[in-house]
Amino acid sequence: GASSKVSGETVADRPLQSFTQGLTGQATGVNIIQPSGVLNNPPVVRIRGLSSLSLNSFPLVVVDGIPISTGDVSENSAANNPLADINPEDIESADILKDAASTAIYGSRGAAGVLIITTKRGKSGAAKIAYDGWFGSTKAVRLPELMNAEQYIAHKNNAIKNAREINPKLATGSYPVDGGFFPTLDENGNTVNTRWYDYVYRDAISQNHNLSISGGTDNTKYFFSGSLSDQDGILVNNNFKRKGIRANVDHKLNDWIKLGANLTYTNSANNSPNSGSVEGAAFNTSGLGRIAMVQAPNVPAYLPNGDYNVTGSSIGKGANVLAPNYPNPLPIRDLDKNSSETNRFFSNINTEIKLLDGLTFNTSLTWDLRNTNNQQFWNPINGDGYSYNGYAYNNHAKSNNFLIFNTLVYNKSFGQHNITALAGHEAQKTRVENWGAVRYDLTDWYFNQFQGNYLTNDAGGNSIGESAIESYFTSLNYNYGNRYYVTANFRRDGLSPLAPGKKWGNFGGVSVGWTISQEEFFKSSSISNVLSNLRLRGSWGKVGNGAISNLYGSFDIYDPTIYGNVGGMIFTQTGNRELTWETANQTNVGIDLGFLNDRISLEASYYHKDHNGLILAVPQTPSKGIPGNSILMNIGSMYNKGFEFGLNVRAVQKENFKWTTTLNFSTNKNM
Secondary structure, three states, X not given: OOEEEEEHHHXXXXXXXXXXXXXXXXXXXXXXXXXXOOOOOOOEEEEOOOOOOOOOOOOEEEEOOEEEOOOOOOXXXXXXXXXXXXXXXXXXXXXXXXXXXXHHHHXXXXXXXXXXXXXXXXXXXXXEEEEEEEEEEEOOXXXXXXXXXXXXXXXHHHHHHHHHHHOOOOOOOOOOOOOOOOOOEOOOOOEOOOOOHHHHEOOEEEEEEEEXXXXXXXXXXXXXXXXXXXXXXXXXXOEEEEEEEEEEEEEEOOOOEEEEEEEEEEEEEEEOOOOOOOOOOOOOOOOHHHHHHHOOOOXXXXXXXXXXXXXXXXXXXXXXXXXXXXXXXXXXXXXXEEEEEEEEEEEEEEEEEEEEOOXXXXXXXXXXXXXXXXXXXXXXXXXXXXXXXXXXXXXXXXXXXXXXXXXXXXXXXXXXXXXXXXXXXXXXXXXXXXXXXXXXXXXXXXXXXXXXXXXXXXXOOOEEEEEEEEEEEEEEEXXXXXXXXXXXXXXXXXXXXXXXXXXXXXXXXXXXXXXXXXXXXXXXXXXXXXXXXXXXXXXXXXXEEOXXXXXXXXXXXXXXXXXXXXXXXXXXXXXXXXXXXXXXXXXXXXXXXXXXXXXXXXXXXXXXXXXXXXXEEEEOXXXXXXXXXXXXXXXXXXXXXXXXXXXXXXXXXXXXXXXXXXXXXXXXXXX
């Protein structure tokens, strides 16, 4: 199949919050975009294009064989990326599975591709202690050049003049005849010319430290690590901290039983002002990224007495006749609070039992516990909190993710025939509980936190969500003399959010490969002196997309509500009893070339993915009385197709110096 491998050194050698950032530019067909400069903001990762119109198109992330959650788990402007809980320094390698034949073993979760992360393990030998760290500085670059106060006044007044020439009857209150914007003087008689960038952005310092110890004997191997990351962002008061410890232990109990354990604890905390740069906040008028560019430069940030220059929910207008419509960014920067802190414990216990020669049974049990505390406060002076006279919202989310994974593996060679056969069962259950409350209308502006005294107190952000998936799968890998390769996968998944009778889906794939460079006729030819590797490959597979955010989309839902002092129920969703899988069929062909003992390697691929049964919220006529005037249905289809080219050159390979260049080019057409 089509896949790429990225070493852990490539990921670790960069100043990152999340390992996914380190994969940028490392593999063909993989597009990674950091949506903003806000710390811990989850990146957008796409493998061979968009995989769905409404479901999650983020690839499945598997850490040491265990699928983990992705997406922003924050409830406010302080982004919280669960993938940032994984210390990049602990990663041994990252494998990126791109075609359906490779991802089919993951069934309903492989439509968007798969990222397989393998963490470091201990090796036999004396204990090795390693430290690595980095210090860095960050600043906002390529900010648009804005008008100064004089230019701004001329531009705005000219706009009023032009409007009145077109329509002289415009109201003079909104379109003053003599203009609406004028120079404002400070207490020293100087003209105010405020550069709002200077109040919002900063030059920031970041640091990261990692200490590990590894080693072991033939029977017991260990890897322990501890890490600390402290990063300041380009926005004032944006800070991200992560502290973590990891323990990976492998023990050979006897000749037929091996035991293993992976234990990780991470505390990550992000504090951020309202940036307007997280998901769903692009049009937020109080976002500092927006205000820094649109706020009037001819009004001051402070009044002569040192107070914030504010009038109601907006900035004070100074000498202007017309008031600016945006808040003063300083109260938002200084007084508002947005934080998201996660404590996460990840544990995996695994056992390998040798039943017969070549036949092993593997079982693992995983518990992924994540507790996230989100806190938000909007000041009553200016900005979003002004109309509330102070606003606070606290939310606590507890995520319990349990997974049991069992496989039976047969691995045997007969002469030049090499066979690996696998059969397995997987069951996963996730439960997320949210508790929260909203408080507003402060009795005393002294308070700047949720625990203050408020006149209005409401429940908010309370929910319980459960989902489960059960799978049966099998895989067969065969190669003859390391020349001819055949792989076949089949998986049957059952997913709880889908409709009764539609929960189960069948997925699978097959791939073939021919390593021509291993043929005797090739080895004996003169071209083998230059061309060290030549391999043809092709695959086909069918996968599904089970990343459904609405866990109860197939059900009619009634929510509890209160009418006055009486409890009741309200109809909130019309379910679809025919809701079923999104599926994708993919064909892939490619060639791999290696030159000069693979000092130069080239890969080229073509792929075509057909997506069917896409789930969309289909609009309904209001006369039907359907809540939200929409129903989830399998109604859409699309395709992705394109070419991928990758070039890797190991230009210098010395003991103390290595120079490797990677270039890749990909096309994608989505319709």
